[in-house]
Amino acid sequence: MTPRPTPRRAIAALAAIGIGAAALAGCSTTSASPEATDGAEGSTFPESDIRLIIQANPGGGSDLSSRALASELEQILGVSVIAENMPGASGALAMEYVADQPADGTVIGFGPVEIAMLNTTQGAEVLPENYDFLGQIMLAPGVISVAADSEIETLEDLIAQSEEAPLTVANSGAGSIWEAATLGLADATGAQLTPVPYDGGATAVSAAASGEADAAVSGLGEALAQEGAVRVLAVFHGERHPKAPDAPTVEEAIGESVEFGGWGGIYAPAGLPEDVHATLEDAIAQAVESESYQEFQDNSGNLVVYRDSEEFTAFVDEQFGVFQQLLG
Numbered sequence: 001m002t003p004r005p006t007p008r009r010a011i012a013a014l015a016a017i018g019i020g021a022a023a024l025a026g027c028s029t030t031s032a033s034p035e036a037t038d039g040a041e042g043s044t045f046p047e048s049d050i051r052l053i054i055q056a057n058p059g060g061g062s063d064l065s066s067r068a069l070a071s072e073l074e075q076i077l078g079v080s081v082i083a084e085n086m087p088g089a090s091g092a093l094a095m096e097y098v099a100d101q102p103a104d105g106t107v108i109g110f111g112p113v114e115i116a117m118l119n120t121t122q123g124a125e126v127l128p129e130n131y132d133f134l135g136q137i138m139l140a141p142g143v144i145s146v147a148a149d150s151e152i153e154t155l156e157d158l159i160a161q162s163e164e165a166p167l168t169v170a171n172s173g174a175g176s177i178w179e180a181a182t183l184g185l186a187d188a189t190g191a192q193l194t195p196v197p198y199d200g201g202a203t204a205v206s207a208a209a210s211g212e213a214d215a216a217v218s219g220l221g222e223a224l225a226q227e228g229a230v231r232v233l234a235v236f237h238g239e240r241h242p243k244a245p246d247a248p249t250v251e252e253a254i255g256e257s258v259e260f261g262g263w264g265g266i267y268a269p270a271g272l273p274e275d276v277h278a279t280l281e282d283a284i285a286q287a288v289e290s291e292s293y294q295e296f297q298d299n300s301g302n303l304v305v306y307r308d309s310e311e312f313t314a315f316v317d318e319q320f321g322v323f324q325q326l327l328g
Contacts (some may be wrong), residue, residue: 043275045105049080052266053098053109055091056172056200061140061219061302063202065264066110068296069137072287077279087199090114090173092124099130103269105276108134111267113177116319120328121175128317132272135284136265136307136315138297140219142181142236143247144169147209148229155233155253158215159191166192170204170213173197178204178217180327181236181260185217188256205230219262220244220301236260243301263305265312281309 052070056062063085070081086094091114101107111133118124146152152161161167171178174197186193193215198204201218202225208216209229216223216230220241223232232247236259240249250258266284268277287293288306297304307315 043279045273045276045279046077046079048106049082050077050105051107052081052083053094053107054083054085055087055094055110055112055114056085057087057203058085059225060172060200060202061221061262061300062110062112062200062264064221064225064300065138065297065302068293069266069284069287072290072293073283076283076286089124090118090122090175090197092118092122092126095126096124098267099125099269101269103132103271103273105268105272105280108266108268108280110264111316112264113262113319114173114175115267116316117177117180117323117327118175119320120324128313128320130270131267132270132277132309133313133316134266134268134277134281134309135288136263136305136312137284137288138264139303139305140221140262140264141241141301141303142178142217142260142262143220143223143232143244144181144185144215144217144234144236145205145208145223145226145230145232146215147211148231150211150214150231152215152233153231155248155250158233159189159254162191162193166194167214168196169193170196170198170207170216170218172201172204172218173199177260177262178219181258182217184260185236185250185258188258189254224301241301243299265307265316277309 052066054063054066067083070083073081094109095115098107098109115126118126152158169182171182179195182193182195196213198207201222205216205218205222205226207213209226223230224243232244234250234253235241235247236250238259294304
């Protein structure tokens with residue numbers, strides 16, 4: 001189903017979510033707790049390859065972040081970590097699949113913010129209790145972009161043009177955070193914006209670049225990956241991003257504070273054995289701390305935000321309740 005337009009109170013609350021997560025980006029990451037590391041001692045896990053299920057198409061922010069982490073995990077764990085794309089149903093297909101796998105650590109998944117949204121917006125069987133959350137690994141500031149040769153040169157232009165006829169805005173799927181951002185922008189400005197779902201942010205931004213859609217809302221990294229084929233009109237963040245210094249914040253562009261960001265982390269089927277859980281949590285913490293992973297996220301326009309398993313679990317539970325209240 002299509003979510004109803006996000007009310008103004010939802011925009012304020014979701015903005016606060018983004019600000020709270022972004023505040024962690026300036027903090028150094030920390031490794032897993034000593035208790036987690038001790039629990040992993042003597043474990044024979046892993047003895048075989050690990051599959052990392054990605055809920056979106058290749059080339060988008062979820063895919064690239066997952067693959068960057070997988071590369072580090074392989075070195076830490078000493079086994080292959082095979083990234084496998086499983087797009088569909090705005091991510092619910094992959095998330096429900098992972099929940100149904102044996103809880104032995106051989107299948108894990110990348111969990112974007114939609115893992116806390118899809119039960120509310122889509123009625124999907126995606127519930128926090130179905131998963132063991134192992135760690136948050138990043139935050140992607142949202143942006144709105146148009147084709148580089150579009151007549152729309154500013155966010156103000158886009159809003160003005162939408163007054164003549166509704167504009168199509170591509171996003172990563174019905175019920176996604178970027179659809180919510182589109183609806184939030186429309187609610188704050190009165191613009192006529194029609195969200196159009198795609199299987200992932202990369203394909204959504206490609207639709208804007210080709211003119212198939214009038215604009216796209218995505219993570220900044222997905223817009224930057226188009227290498228000049230799109231023009232970023234504004235950033236859904238509290239301050240300009242160093243990777244897109246010429247793009248104003250939404251508030252700078254139109255005087256309305258509209259902030260949305262897409263967090264992501266790693267999860268597994270609920271009920272992992274303690275030693276397996278500890279080994280994976282510790283490996284994820286080490287991977288996020290690695291220089292190459294942090295450099296990748298910086299170059300991608302994302303923020304490195306780490307929460308350990310306990311913190312990430314509490315965060316997802318909180319987010320699930322917030323989205324139920326605001327979007328249900």
